[in-house]
Amino acid sequence: MLDELDLLKKDWQKKETNLPRLTYEEIYKMIWKKSSSVVRWIFYISIIEFLLPHLLYLIPSFRNEMDYNFAKSLGINNWIIALTIIQYAVAIYFIFQFYRRYREISVLDDAKKLMKKIFRTRRTVKHYVLFCLAMVLLIFGVFIVGMALDDNLVETLNIKNQNVDPDQLKWLLIGVMTVAGILFTGVLAGIYFLLYGLLTRKLSRNYIELKRMEA
Amino acid sequence: MNKELEHQFVTELENNQNIVHKVCSLYANNRDAHNDLFQEITIQLWKAYPKFRGDSKFSTWMYRVALNTAITLYRKSKRRPATYDYDSVVYKISAEEYDPTQEQQLSLMYSAVRQLSDIDKALVFLYLEDKNYSEIAETLGISEVNARVKMNRIKTKLRTILNP
Numbered sequence: 309m310l311d312e313l314d315l316l317k318k319d320w321q322k323k324e325t326n327l328p329r330l331t332y333e334e335i336y337k338m339i340w341k342k343s344s345s346v347v348r349w350i351f352y353i354s355i356i357e358f359l360l361p362h363l364l365y366l367i368p369s370f371r372n373e374m375d376y377n378f379a380k381s382l383g384i385n386n387w388i389i390a391l392t393i394i395q396y397a398v399a400i401y402f403i404f405q406f407y408r409r410y411r412e413i414s415v416l417d418d419a420k421k422l423m424k425k426i427f428r429t430r431r432t433v434k435h436y437v438l439f440c441l442a443m444v445l446l447i448f449g450v451f452i453v454g455m456a457l458d459d460n461l462v463e464t465l466n467i468k469n470q471n472v473d474p475d476q477l478k479w480l481l482i483g484v485m486t487v488a489g490i491l492f493t494g495v496l497a498g499i500y501f502l503l504y505g506l507l508t509r510k511l512s513r514n515y516i517e518l519k520r521m522e523a
Numbered sequence: 524m525n526k527e528l529e530h531q532f533v534t535e536l537e538n539n540q541n542i543v544h545k546v547c548s549l550y551a552n553n554r555d556a557h558n559d560l561f562q563e564i565t566i567q568l569w570k571a572y573p574k575f576r577g578d579s580k581f582s583t584w585m586y587r588v589a590l591n592t593a594i595t596l597y598r599k600s601k602r603r604p605a606t607y608d609y610d611s612v613v614y615k616i617s618a619e620e621y622d623p624t625q626e627q628q629l630s631l632m633y634s635a636v637r638q639l640s641d642i643d644k645a646l647v648f649l650y651l652e653d654k655n656y657s658e659i660a661e662t663l664g665i666s667e668v669n670a671r672v673k674m675n676r677i678k679t680k681l682r683t684i685l686n687p
């Protein structure tokens with residue numbers, strides 16, 4: 309019995325005449341269109357991810373929270389400055405690393421290598437995002453510790469209220485700050501991993517299949 | 524110089540466009556998706572063209588870029604329906620060789636191939652294009668032995684679909 313696939317092969321090679329045919333002009337127009345490849349998407353989204361932590365400072369409430377005077381009055385100003393310097397240094401390193409790996413992606417590689425390089429590029433951004441999330445938590449942490457160590461927090465913040473015990477108010481504020489820190493980090497992480505998962509779903513599936521073949 | 528390169532590229536692609544259409548016919552579900560994928564492959568080919576030095580045939584080089592785009596780079600647009608609705612475009616059988624039993628079997632085969640995973644389709648595509656196992660393995664980045672093993676599994680899979 310003739311192999312089914314060989315039967316198909318014979319037919320497949322006869323099919324050429326039934327294929328659509330584009331003209332020179334149609335193809336010429338296409339080379340100037342924008343690519344919508346996953347690599348381009350990753351590039352755009354990564355740029356947003358690199359900028360996002362910096363864009364947050366443009367939101368008034370966020371800027372107030374990180375307010376210089378507040379930090380200064382809590383006596384944690386130097387910590388915040390040190391963390392900011394570290395953050396920028398690490399961001400520059402990641403951007404450099406990202407760009408290098410992005411440039412390595414080549415459609416001329418074999419399928420597996422291509423996928424691997426895309427994932428490596430993506431992983432750079434993933435590590436950067438994890439680092440940023442950790443920094444956000446850390447900054448919240450420094451504030452919380454600063455607040456806890458401040459004996460006159462209520463005076464510092466100028467929110468003295470006759471009806472509420474200052475000590476209770478202090479711990480309430482610390483509680484709110486802790487919950488806000490965790491929620492904020494959680495939401496950012498959620499958005500990021502959802503986006504990442506959706507973007508690379510097909511890619512991951514195919515990569516796993518290729519890798520399993522070699523197992 | 525640039526104009527010359529553009530002209531050279533478009534002419535080569537125009538002459539070899541069947542390869543891209545065949546890839547699209549396996550990976551796209553309808554005419555719109557077909558055109559979309561064709562366009563993305565064209566963009567990728569054009570971007571990579573300066574690196575094509577002619578040490579391999581243009582068509583050989585196209586297989587790799589086209590499949591990489593279909594399997595890895597191309598993202599299906601959400602707006603497009605997922606249903607398959609254009610058998611008539613590619614899989615027509617010419618009237619003079621019409622054989623009802625064979626035609627039915629072939630159409631079953633084609634629909635079975637379409638149900639395969641992206642990677643399996645790539646293997647089948649290269650096989651149908653008469654590529655040898657070393658070329659198949661090299662395109663996908665797997666070993667030749669594994670390409671053979673995988674191809675045999677796909678054949679068994681297709682046989683089961685055809686003779687349940």
